[in-house]
Amino acid sequence: DRPEVTLPPRKRLDIAFCPRDRRTHAHTRLLMEAEARMSRKAWTRAIDASDLVHGEVISIRTTVL
Numbered sequence: 321d322r323p324e325v326t327l328p329p330r331k332r333l334d335i336a337f338c339p340r341d342r343r344t345h346a347h348t349r350l351l352m353e354a355e356a357r358m359s360r361k362a363w364t365r366a367i368d369a370s371d372l373v374h375g376e377v378i379s380i381r382t383t384v385l
């Protein structure tokens with residue numbers, strides 16, 4: 321005979337959903353990393369475009385003056 325163990329509700333949920341949660345967390349992590357990577361690329365492109373426009377404006381100003 322084994323004694324019956326009563327686990328807190330949170331622990332029972334962790335045991336019941338553990339494998340599925342791990343896959344879900346791994347998938348979420350991959351999505352978040354991809355989103356962060358795309359955000360960094362977009363930021364870099366925006367800064368590059370801004371620098372290019374700024375350089376052209378300065379060039380036009382010096383040509384006109």
